[in-house]
Amino acid sequence: MKKAIVFSFVFCLSFFLQAQIDNENQYDVNFTTHQNDAMFSGGNDSMMAYIWNHLKYPKEAQNEGISGEVQIRFDVNFDGKVLNFKKLSNIGYGLEDELIRIVREMPLWIPATINGVKIRQQFILSFPISRYNMKEE
Secondary structure, three states: OHHHHHHHHHHHHHHHHHHHHHHHHHOOOOOOOOEEOOEOOOOHHHHHHHHHHHOEEOHHHHHHOOOEEEEEEEEEOOOOOEEEEEEOOOOOOOHHHHHHHHHHOOOOOEOEEEOOEEEOEEEEEEEEEOOOOOEEO
């Protein structure tokens, strides 16, 4: 009797395992996606030039001689608008706020796409700011 139960169990298990193998092969599909990241019109060089031309060194930072790498995060929406700003660095003295201000005022971005469908994408921007390369407010 025990042999019959063990045999039945092994027999059923072999069918189950074979079904699992067949299901894995059934979905073995190779496909390519085309993804384009969000981009400021004209690319990164144009974006950096735009920031340099519009960013002003805050009085607070100027008085203290503060400088550093300012980092912010924001989303580029499927319509090219920038939103959901967050400060990632903590230099203070108005530097993060100034970078957010200028990015918020930028013209529309080219949105990210996957297979031609526009999507929202998160973007992290690092920008060096020092009193030697900034216009005073």
